[in-house]
Amino acid sequence: MPHIRPIPTLTEKKLLELETRANQIRKDLIEMLTVAGSGHSAGPLGLADIFTALYFHVLRHDPKKPMWEMRDRLLLSCGHVVPIRYVAMAHAGYFPKHELMTLRKLGSRLQGHPEISHMPALENTSGPLGDGSPQSAGLAYIAKKEELPWHTYCILSDGELEAGITWEAAMFAAKYDLHNLTWIIDRNNIQIDGYTKDVMPLEPLRQKFESFNFHVIEVDGHNIAEFVDACRYAQSIWEHPVVIIAHTIPGKGVDFMEFDYKWHGAPPGKGPEDKVARNKQRETALKQIRTLGGTIQSECE
Amino acid sequence: MAKNEKSNLVSGWKQRKEVQMVPTRNGFGEGLLECGEKNSNTYVICADLTESTRTAAFEEAFPERFVRFGVAEQAMAAVAAGMALAGKRVWIASYAAFSPGRNWEQIRTTACLQNQNVKIAGAHAGVSVGPDGATHQMIEDIALMRVLPNMTVLVPCDAEETRKATILANEIDGPVYVRFAREKSPVFTKKDTPFELGKAQVFRNGDDIALIGCGTLVYECLHAAELLSEIGIEARVINNASVKPMDEETILKAAKECGAIVTVEEAQVAGGMGSAVAEFLAEHHPTPLSRIGMQDRFGESGEPQELLEHFKLTAPHIKTEALRVLKRKN
Numbered sequence: 307m308p309h310i311r312p313i314p315t316l317t318e319k320k321l322l323e324l325e326t327r328a329n330q331i332r333k334d335l336i337e338m339l340t341v342a343g344s345g346h347s348a349g350p351l352g353l354a355d356i357f358t359a360l361y362f363h364v365l366r367h368d369p370k371k372p373m374w375e376m377r378d379r380l381l382l383s384c385g386h387v388v389p390i391r392y393v394a395m396a397h398a399g400y401f402p403k404h405e406l407m408t409l410r411k412l413g414s415r416l417q418g419h420p421e422i423s424h425m426p427a428l429e430n431t432s433g434p435l436g437d438g439s440p441q442s443a444g445l446a447y448i449a450k451k452e453e454l455p456w457h458t459y460c461i462l463s464d465g466e467l468e469a470g471i472t473w474e475a476a477m478f479a480a481k482y483d484l485h486n487l488t489w490i491i492d493r494n495n496i497q498i499d500g501y502t503k504d505v506m507p508l509e510p511l512r513q514k515f516e517s518f519n520f521h522v523i524e525v526d527g528h529n530i531a532e533f534v535d536a537c538r539y540a541q542s543i544w545e546h547p548v549v550i551i552a553h554t555i556p557g558k559g560v561d562f563m564e565f566d567y568k569w570h571g572a573p574p575g576k577g578p579e580d581k582v583a584r585n586k587q588r589e590t591a592l593k594q595i596r597t598l599g600g601t602i603q604s605e606c607e
Numbered sequence: 608m609a610k611n612e613k614s615n616l617v618s619g620w621k622q623r624k625e626v627q628m629v630p631t632r633n634g635f636g637e638g639l640l641e642c643g644e645k646n647s648n649t650y651v652i653c654a655d656l657t658e659s660t661r662t663a664a665f666e667e668a669f670p671e672r673f674v675r676f677g678v679a680e681q682a683m684a685a686v687a688a689g690m691a692l693a694g695k696r697v698w699i700a701s702y703a704a705f706s707p708g709r710n711w712e713q714i715r716t717t718a719c720l721q722n723q724n725v726k727i728a729g730a731h732a733g734v735s736v737g738p739d740g741a742t743h744q745m746i747e748d749i750a751l752m753r754v755l756p757n758m759t760v761l762v763p764c765d766a767e768e769t770r771k772a773t774i775l776a777n778e779i780d781g782p783v784y785v786r787f788a789r790e791k792s793p794v795f796t797k798k799d800t801p802f803e804l805g806k807a808q809v810f811r812n813g814d815d816i817a818l819i820g821c822g823t824l825v826y827e828c829l830h831a832a833e834l835l836s837e838i839g840i841e842a843r844v845i846n847n848a849s850v851k852p853m854d855e856e857t858i859l860k861a862a863k864e865c866g867a868i869v870t871v872e873e874a875q876v877a878g879g880m881g882s883a884v885a886e887f888l889a890e891h892h893p894t895p896l897s898r899i900g901m902q903d904r905f906g907e908s909g910e911p912q913e914l915l916e917h918f919k920l921t922a923p924h925i926k927t928e929a930l931r932v933l934k935r936k937n
Binding site for chain 2 (some may be wrong): 432441451566
């Protein structure tokens with residue numbers, strides 16, 4: 307009998323709160339990356355809605371007791387998107403927001419890629435692609451065996467699925483029917499060298515995972531309600547591990563970054579200048595986020 | 608000086624025909640079983656080599672703590688780290704050529720950088736694997752594991768010591784590499800022979816030259832010392848099983864008192880145990896030294912004993928090399 311702690315339903319009011327929060331998180335992300343002067347923009351922006359949903363609705367966790375034994379585990383397999391996790395964690399109360407401005411600086415807990423020796427609440431050290439998903443499977447294996455109530459989530463990028471270790475881990479997770487494990491794939495179609503379909507095609511992705519005995523759910527990764535529903539649905543699957551393929555827009559919220567793989571590894575102020583000059587990238591990005599791409603008028607204007 | 612056969616060795620160890628012959632991997636299997644009994648947090652994952660890595664006994668005794676992982680060494684290492692994050696002590700077993708040969712980055716990131724309780728059992732190390740040939744004769748593993756921060760590296764000398772090394776590895780907090788071999792080899796240490804982390808054991812006293820070995824070739828060092836003794840040279844024989852952390856005190860003392868050193872291992876000399884000794888002495892007490900092992904080349908098919916002789920890893924060759932180094936001694 308699986309041990310499940312149900313994820314609460316999402317009310318209209320809570321949804322609005324989460325959407326507002328996601329927007330604030332995007333703004334802090336832009337500020338943080340600009341100060342850091344290096345780091346990834348596109349992936350973290352594309353994951354802002356998912357991280358907001360996870361930290362502010364889906365996960366059982368306690369920022370005041372970060373290593374609470376019964377917490378849900380959230381692992382990153384694609385360590386390079388960690389800036390968005392840092393911002394979400396700061397918003398959730400794991401550490402003061404001003405610490406975000408230490409990202410990638412000497413002595414900071416906020417390493418360029420996440421490290422548990424600097425901040426245990428990150429759950430795993432990652433960066434070398436492919437290494438996080440098997441660790442999430444190892445955690446879920448023990449939790450299932452010992453009938454522990456926590457759920458293990460792991461976020462994977464789409465590009466990292468090219469690493470064979472992912473499929474080795476998938477076989478292991480399926481062998482032991484790790485229904486307490488949910489992988490979330492950031493399907494944003496870009497990787498450093500270009501579009502995934504050009505670098506190394508991944509489709510048909512759903513069928514790949516289905517043939518590996520995963521239960522597959524596909525969602526719009528910017529629709530928080532849909533994503534929360536998918537996490538709730540994943541809890542009702544008892545016979546297989548679940549993968550949520552979250553279709554996201556890299557750079558979401560900043561039009562000159564959206565869909566552009568050249569923004570994969572660049573921060574505002576150091577990105578491609580074909581649309582916005584470097585010295586205008588920060589303020590243009592912030593304005594975009596503030597006005598939701600021009601659809602609303604900013605309070606400040 | 609009079610040679611002193613320490614009671615650390617079994618009586619009659621000198622008689623090659625009479626000494627008990629057991630593969631070091633058997634000692635691993637026995638040790639693992641003891642770990643399983645002692646600590647219920649001990650898990651074992653094996654990459655499709657249950658019988659030959661001697662993990663079968665653990666599987667039979669503790670099936671609920673054993674995972675048949677299939678041929679997937681990279682994920683095996685990272686899954687082990689995940690299980691360790693959940694509080695377990697997790698062994699991963701395969702041939703050393705594949706683990707740590709194939710999964711070095713996963714070991715680096717998930718076991719060492721995270722400093723987790725992942726224990727790597729490297730079976731079939733060395734050229735004495737024999738007929739399988741160079742693909743399966745892992746000789747770079749000591750170098751690969753030794754350079755990793757947080758990693759402990761143990762290369763025990765016989766089946767009995769491998770049993771002890773396995774138990775010790777399970778008790779240490781953090782990642783550990785334990786190296787062992789396929790073929791039967793002499794069991795020349797005893798149940799009460801000390802085995803400690805960071806301690807080398809002096810198996811034979813002598814002040815003319817020090818023979819520092821690890822793994823099953825320590826037995827060849829002892830025989831080389833006998834050959835040298837016949838011509839009036841008394842060699843100190845040191846079992847340097849704890850390659851990392853290394854017993855610098857015992858090494859330094861040997862360098863100062865003997866003034867000449869030969870290191871012996873069934874591994875690539877570049878980066879191996881001999882390199883560890885050479886690096887240390889170059890900085891602290893430069894001493895004439897020669898490293899016996901694989902000299903920047905791969906192994907090949909052949910009978911195990913035939914190969915050890917072919918690659919000049921046995922007692923007569925150690926003696927020859929010792930005499931060569933002695934010419935450089937001040």
